[in-house]
Amino acid sequence: MTNTLWIVGAIVVVCFIELIVSREVYDHLEHNLRRSHNRGVLHQQEQHQHTHHQYNNVNHNGNHHHNNGFRQTYCGRQVKFYEKHHTKHPFGDHHQGGLRGETVPVKHKRHYAGQHQRSNSSSFVGHHPAAPWAPGANGDTLLMMQDDEGTAGGATVPKPSKHGVVPVWPVKREAVVEGDLILGGLMMVHSREDSVTCGPIMPQGGIQALETMLYTLDKINEQGLVPNVTIGAHILDDCDKDTYGLEMAVDFIKGSISNIDDINDYDNCSKGHKKKIISGVVGAASSVTSIQVANLLRLFKIPQVSFFSTSPELSNKQRFEYFSRTIPSDHYQVKAIVDIVQKLGWSYISIIYEESNYGIKAFEELDDLLSKHSICIAVKEKLVKDSGVAETSAYDNIVLKLLTKPRAKGVIIFGSDQEVAEVMKAVRRQNVTGVFSWIGSDGWSARNLVSDGNEAEVEGTLSVQPQANPVIGFEDYFLNLTVNNNKRNPWFVEFWENNFLCKYPQSPYTPYNKDYTRTCSTTEKLSKGDLDFEDQLQFVSDAVMAFGYALRNMHQELCGGRPGLCDAMNPTKGSELLKYLRKADFIGLSGDRFNFDLNGDGPARYNIIHFKQVAPERYKWIKVGEYYQGELRLQMHDIQFRTKDSMPPESVCSRPCERGQAKKYVEGEGCCWHCFNCTQYQIRSPNDETHCVNCPRGTLPDVYHEECQQIPESYLRPESFLAIGAMSFSSFGILITFFVIGVFLKHNDTPIVRASGRELSYVLLSGILLCFGVTYTLVIKPHDIVCGVQRFWSGFSFTVVYAALLTKTNRIARIFNASTKSAKRPSFISPHSQLVICGILVSFQILINAVWMIVSPAHAMHYYPTREDNLLVCNSYTDASYMIAFFYPIFLIVICTVYAVLTRKTPEAFNESKYIGFTMYTTCVIWLAFIPLYFGTANNVQLRIFTMSMTISLSATVTLVCLFSPKLYIILIRPERNIRQSMMPIRYSTINKTTGSAQSSVMAAVIVTAATCNENEKVIKGNSNENIPAAY
Structure with a gap:
């Protein structure tokens, strides 16, 4: 009954996993269940027969591994699996037989691991590789069981011999540290590879990260952070593959679902055995793996803290409630990269991004942020996540695509080290080393895998790296490690072989040590000069410390500080632990304070590092800046993009147009354009850089055609030559007029004054004075009031003059007309009547001006006769409307002239009519000359005003001279003639x-x-x- 319940429970869990994770996990779990049943049968056979028997469909992945990975425990017996082949093999001929046990063929296909594999994904069942060096004679792989004791470095597989025994690769191993509470660890101990599931060992992000976790656990336990409670570890390798990492993560949930794989073992072998429950998981390294694992762990409420996963998607706590990380989100990394691009003055760049959640999410944020800063993307290309899946031509095509946009010298690469290394190799193959300048993400920042052998291609790279300090004491700890004193790390032998390029004695053969001809002496010593330490190990240590402090705080509250585990923490509840985890605040082993932000992410602090040549053939990553709290500090003088070039390369599609030039964009390109000049009177539009706009009238473009500048106002200023001339002439006329008035007033009762008609003579002199005074109103700066005075005064003064003359000539004409017709005296010839008539004539002009002011008020305005003129004038001067002021005076002039003609034959004693006639004739000539001058100077208002002023002054002068000079002559020079007899012959x-x-x-x-x-x-x-x- 118990077995049945466990099987039913396991099937339910598998259904849940199928909904969340990929199909591969489901298929593999189902296979494990079948295998568990077979294994139970095998155990029964062993108990009764005490011999090895054949069994089918053996899959060692799901077996329970104890510290040394490939060594399998069956009811207390140590059993090992290895492969035997029937075909001729490079390591020797194969034959039947083996080390204690009977071989059974297991059907082996090249795509065995890929039977459930989706397109464009890596192998899921990574430890059933289709290794080209492993198949049997008929495509079969032979697995053998062996009772044996392990050797140094964990599980062993018999080395190839003349019998043809070769190891299965990869061997599932686990690093186990016993403890009261267990933390899972998921490390990328091996890199990705195309021919096999797991590639070569990764010294920096793999082995060093794993040892950092172990070192931190040692420190936590030494300090007794949780009283009388030790924290252990169960660490697995994900080979930097999401599907394989997800398969490994299944081990972390087995304790929560009571050990699915060991259902029969539990009943048949050890009734007291119970698998440890994982309290939390440290890892994974890559974002794509962390996303897969987080979906699985969330089902079982197991908190997870990653140290290298930076995808912004993982900040979504609605989806990844139990996920946290000690490294900041790429959201801030993207901002730092964009700031670097701006600092370098780039506006046209290309982006290569990894075809994974890490790369795609970063690209989406980059695309959005770059567009906000008017930075265009020339080429956008995806990198296949697994470098082995992509052919060499795929990377060559990416480089060739970059070359189609030669102006985009700057390239942002958001990817992992293995893919970026392939890009650099493609750059070298295409012989374009030095053409591009790279800005790198933290996924390949300062990774030897990228730079080793590609120094010239990587030179000049600027990279963003989360800010981290060395873990205090770790380097000394690591340098003192040996294979003999580091049994807990089952992969340390591989690291040792990789580091010293030798084959360790009795170590199993792998695809990567089989070619070593030298045997390790086992006395080798790690040295700092031969190692490059990972710069970001602080994040691994902080992840472990975060769990340590969370468990301490949880223990203090739930266990009341009592030593050892209490029932409330045995086992720990993931939902409770998560609360304490997010509130963790501590000083880590690096000396930096750490705490999670609201999204469960680490603090956003970045170093900007630069790969430069520090000496001939010697390159180094150096720090050249930092990004903290949204501010970039970059030391440009430390940056050297090429050996002899300290200036950043130009990465723009089109250079900025010169000042005043507009852009014509190339179709489909937001940062590529042609420049063209605006015309003489245009500027580039301030709102649209692709258009030129005309400057308004009264303004002209500045020298650079960037803005329209106001043309200085121009008007007939009093200090101008024309104004001085006009005012001088008028002033002289005014003086003469006052002189005449003074003479007339002094000789007011003399016959010559009386005979000229004193009243009308004074009216006439007043009009002449007004005519001379008009000039002063015309040279004052135009204003609405000034314009109104000009309009009224100029016409009114003329009207006064010619109204008086008309009244006088009309009186003379009527008198002599009456003398020829009757003896009756004409009416309205008295002085009073003459003044009334003159006033009536003047009133018509006043009425005309009043109506004109109402219909079209006078005001000052700017007049632009040409594009380069800005004249301040009265509105009446801009057209012929000013002639309204002179229409009536001209009419009076015409009438006066007619009367002058009619009275030209009056008796000699009344020869004043002759002078009036001469005055009118001259006035007509003046005004006939004025009219074409007025209309001919339409574009020169100043000259037009001067012409009008002089015309009015000349008309007044003619009147003054012609009418009053004869009288002044008699009064002043011939006073003897100023008697009645002279007036009456x-x-x-x-x-x-x-x-x-x-x-x-x-x-x-x-x-x-x-x-x-x-x-x-x-x-x-x-x-x-x-x-x-x-x-x-």
């Missing part, structure tokens, strides 16, 4: 009664009135022959 001062007519009488009265311009003066007709004014 003799022929008009007496009227013959007998010869006079009515017309003559009216004319005489009008003449007097015209001469005096005073409606209060009357003609008194006496008996005399003179007309005497009542007032003079």
